[in-house]
Amino acid sequence: MVALPLKTMEARWQNQTIASSDDIVMLEGNAYFPQSSLNPQYFRPSNHRSTCGWKGEAHYFDVVVAGSENPNAAWTYPEPKQAARAIAGRVAFWKGVQVG
Numbered sequence: 001m002v003a004l005p006l007k008t009m010e011a012r013w014q015n016q017t018i019a020s021s022d023d024i025v026m027l028e029g030n031a032y033f034p035q036s037s038l039n040p041q042y043f044r045p046s047n048h049r050s051t052c053g054w055k056g057e058a059h060y061f062d063v064v065v066a067g068s069e070n071p072n073a074a075w076t077y078p079e080p081k082q083a084a085r086a087i088a089g090r091v092a093f094w095k096g097v098q099v100g
Contacts, residue, residue, distance in 0.1 A: 007022060007024070008020060008021065008022045009021060009022070009031055009033070009099060009100060010099070010100065011031075011033060011074075011093050011097050011098070011099050012097065012099075013042075013063050013065055013070060013073070013093075013096065013097045014065040014066060014068055016042065016065045016066070017039070018038065018039055018042040018043070018063060018065070018097070019033045019037050019038045019039065019091070019093075020037055021033045021034055021037035023037070025086050025087055025090060027084070027086070027087055027092075030092040030093075030094075031092060031093075032087045032090035032091065033090060033091050033092070034089060034091075035076065035089050035090060035091050038074075038091060042064060042065055043061045043062070043063060043074065044061060044062045044064055045059070045060075045061055045062075046059075046060040046061055046062050046071065046072050048060040048071075048072045050075075052077075052084075054081060054083050054084060055077050055080050055081060055083070055084040055087070056077050056079060056080045056081045056084065057077070057078075057079070058075045058076065059075065059076055059077075059078055060072040060073075060074065060075045060076075061073070061075070061076075061091070063093075063097060070095055070096060070097070071095075072095070073093060073094060073095040073096070073097050074091050074092065074093050074097070075091065075092055075094075076089075076090065076091045076092075077090075
């Protein structure tokens with residue numbers, strides 16, 4: 001895990017900034033944003049779950065912008081295993097969400 005300080009990164013979907021932070025943790029090529037950096041109007045909890053052997057159970061969010069829905073496009077590990085504790089309270093993106 002690598003913390004990337006002082007470089008502001010944004011997550012964008014449908015030409016809208018849905019998250020922005022300079023407190024990013026990189027893990028397995030994914031940028032994990034603090035959950036507090038998300039613009040909550042664009043996120044809806046999903047019932048989808050997945051399990052990683054070393055990180056734990058992931059919970060997902062649908063990203064919704066201007067009526068367009070991107071199901072399960074963001075995920076978090078609310079109670080990560082010890083090896084992944086640096087991503088607790090953080091959210092990562094995929095499925096067309098641009099991060100940079």
